[in-house]
Amino acid sequence: MPRFYLTTAIDYSNGDPHLGHAIEKIGADVIARYRRACGDDVHFLIGMDEHGQKVQQEAEKNGSSPQAWVDRIAESFLEVWDRLGLSNDDFIRTSEPRHHRGLTTLMKRIAANGDFRRAKYEGYYCAGCEAFKKEEELEDGGCPLHPGREVEWTEEDNWFFRLSAYRDALLARLRDDPGWVRPRTRRNEITRLLEAGLDDISASRSRIRWGVPFPGDEDHTVYVWLDALSNYITAIGYPDGEAFAKSWPADLHIIGKDITRFHCVYWPAMLMAAGVEPARCVWGHGFVKIGGAKLSKSAGTELGLIELIGRHGPDALRYFLMREVPWDGDRDFPSAEAFVEQFDRRYTTDLANDLGNLLNRVVSMVSRYRKGGVPPPRGGELAEKASLALSEYHNAMDGYLLHRGLGAAFDVVRAANGFVDETKPWALAKAERAGASPDVLDGVLAQLMAALGAIASMLAPFTPRKAAELWHALGGAGPPPPFAHLDLESVHAVGLLESVRPGAVLFPRP
Template sequence: MKKKFYITTAIAYLNGNPHMGHALEIIQADCLARFYRLFGEDVIFQTGSDEHGVKIYTAAKNNNMEVKEFIEKYYQAFIKLYNKLNISYDRFCRTTSEIHENAVKKFWIKMKQNGDLEKSEYSGLYCIGCESFKVSNELENGVCPFHPNRELIEVREENYFFKLSRYKEKLLKIYENDEIQIIPSRRKSEIIGILNSQLEDVSFSRLKSKMPWGIPVPDDDEHVIYVWADALANYITNVGYESNMEEFNQIWPADIHLIGKDITKFHAIYWPAMLLSAKIPLFKKLFVHGFVTIEGAKIGKSLGNIIDPFYFIDLYGVDTFRFYMLKNIPSYDDGAFIENDLITVHNENLANDLGNLVLRVYSFIERDFNGKIPPIKAIKPEDEELIKNFHFEKELREYIDSFQINKALNRVWDFIKFINKYINEMKPWELLKSGQIDRYSTIVNILTQAIRTVAIYISPFMPNSSREILEMIGAPNFNTFNDIKFEENINWNIGKRKILFKKIEKIQTNQLQLFDFKVGKVINVEYHPSSSEIYLLTIDLGNNYKTICAKIAKYYKPQDLLNKTFVVLSNIKSREIKGVLSEGMLLGNIDPKSQTLKIAEIKGNPGEQIYIGDLEPIKSEVSAKQVDKLKIKVYDKKIKIQDKFLKTKTDFATIDLPDGIQLS
């Protein structure tokens, strides 16, 4: 019987649409799962959704939606993303499912029976962004470092407390002995640091009267279980814990929990302590990935700088997207998402290195051998050299076991480059001309087998392209790395010709000409009919008026805005905001010091043209997504887009924000 190999992702919190960070984690996990299947393990790959907690509860209320309806909307969005990304998960845990809720209650009772859950009075600062209490040394400048734009809430109530402090020594020993391995190791050092500094008991319940959206505490109607205690349990509840213990004992412990660096503490401290308390074996490895950034800012929901993964997948194709994320975002560090880099790796690595190789060999077979792979006649040492290079499974296993996906990918690419070198040295196209048919036949055969080997190796990164390559060369499918072999006799016929990766043109600077900025004068301010946070601004643009919905009522009184002139993006597609069409956009952002919103201003007459550097705008309409992709930054109180300043013929646009802040 094959060995079970259980790998999980963190479960997605359903209070918004998926962003790049979610895409990165699920692609990494899928790649790992596919590798372990190739290694011959019996893989169980689980992901899921975290569907309780304050954030969801309040967000649903703010959107005038039933909580269930709200959750369902985002659940569907995540499923859509996972389908688009070709994610091969085997199980999906929803924390509102009956199987999960029942098992969480039983898990709770086990911890309680062990004396680890007790009621006591508590007051503290709570970050809704993290869904956790914050002690003073976790704050930076009085705010949560992960959610600097959110206010901390003072909570004072009677809660059940989990006696985390009891587990301090045990946890330290666990990490000393690498009973749980944390990769990268600097994350382990951080955890040991936290364990050594202070380990207070944690509030593990919330008052139902304040926050009803959670799993009820067994035998206590007044409390619901803390969302993290509920969510972490998904790793056991959905694989049989307390519902099918035979299955559970086969699957558990998890071999890998893959998570983001912002939730290491929950997974490396709370979770093992909970398992110890309930006398459940510990998981084996914690892989901690970094953040996807745009120029240093984390891509998350709270900061509002979301970049939509769907957009890039649809534009460039799923395998290019997967390849780029796995290659250019280092597995356990932060990495910047840069669209032009994606285009570069697509053109160089996929279209040139891989696509051309496949197409060249395909063409030899199609043109000179009637579509049938020609036989081997005699093998020379230089051929043996290539055949020997088919095998580097062990190296890949080492990279994957230590969560270095990008290194595994680069190792596969070394092989592809080696094949390209072989083809350039053998010059098969000349052999035909000089009548060396036997040699030509042998080389084409070996190349075809090398390409099949490539198809197997790239399958964890790009499953679709792998399959397409196999179809093109008519090679048999594969299950594991044991199927990598060189055969003396193969009997394959090529399939349909296909361009695997078409070259993509780089984004040119003159794309900036699409954006039409104008001086706009505010001539009327009133509240949005259904929101006291949003103003409806009537903007004079010289020869016409536009309405802009601006969520700035918290920061400005109407008289502060009236008759002022601002930078207005005048050709953005109109968007409906709570029933009112917004026909333009202002530029601004929060001042990190004063926490107030600043808006870009400019002197001039209503309707006067604002230029990006010296570029003349061209007639067009731009989407919000195109605007999101613009890098609009503050520089010396002026505004820079890429390397060009925003200005009229006579004046610069200005904003009272520190350098480097991105405007949107």
């Protein structure tokens, strides 16, 4: 069984989860579920980034110890991930001993390779980014990503990582492996960044106590980004754990496009320095924007994640985000109200009307005209359309274009509704009662049932609970079958269902 190790960025423990965190985790969950359905042995990791200056400051501000603070934040993230139905196999927290141990080994190996040197750092530090900023990166004297937050002038005697030594190796890897950094816009950005040259980076902080001690110099802690990045290997038992031997290099790091520099430059360079192979692919997804601005803690209060989950249920939110936000780009809503309006519109139009009506029509016709028994599989016009959409679905999903995969599933919904209008099964039933052969109506109902079965399987990675309800209403047991390759035969296999279960309302009208 091919293994597939999938990670997301670990979330920074400076506040509660918001929509921006949720999109990334939902997208990664869709990929994890899809890969499992394809027969892969998936290991899906998410977690928390719990060290650093900002966490230390937030804890102090709230009169809490850093550990008690991050414990509370981790709880609130876990609660939301549970409600959203994430299927992660592990949850790493960088304050855990397993992380501490692995990170210490990694730093020692980089040191043994001669890649740390002592030097004085003078410059600005943005605690919002937990990153050093060059003068030319600032706008109006502040961090462009954190307007309103002051950058701190910092003079520290630090350990530096010889990042510049890895520039050529990174460029060569980008050139030789076009699938390494994706989508292509992200790859081009990283190429330009490397071509412009690389400076060495601080690998330690001398004044931040909340972190992992720098090996060999315990007055310092490991710089939080190097600390955080290493979670991808410490979680699976680096350096000598069985899972590390089996699962590394990771098949896919899912991250926001704003942290590609850390994942496509710092992280692979650190691994190379320690003699470890970098991940096979880094995917930088885009963002939901409101009025042109990235979602932040403040915009997060306008679009509260808990409220959005409660509005139409967790699967509806998963559907909406994956349908509206292209997985390879941004989606800008004019305002928070416009976001909610569009959410309501999609819920009513796509889910309650298009999909909900289709299910009700088909199940009640099978009940009425065939006493609930599903006619044997048949080919035909709808089966062909479904088959085409299935191959589009696979192409999109294999290329991580999740919004297109979901679009393909809804192409089948649309085609099936059109097929009902066109074939008018009620008229066929009437003709049958007047003596016509049952053959034509059998063929229509069989194709509709097969299409709905295919829809259930296609939707399963996106809306797992609703897809299971859909499958159940069609007469299936358990979750929809995980098709290794959805094709016409697999769709027809849905015809093995014996009896529909009428009366299910998947998406009640608000």
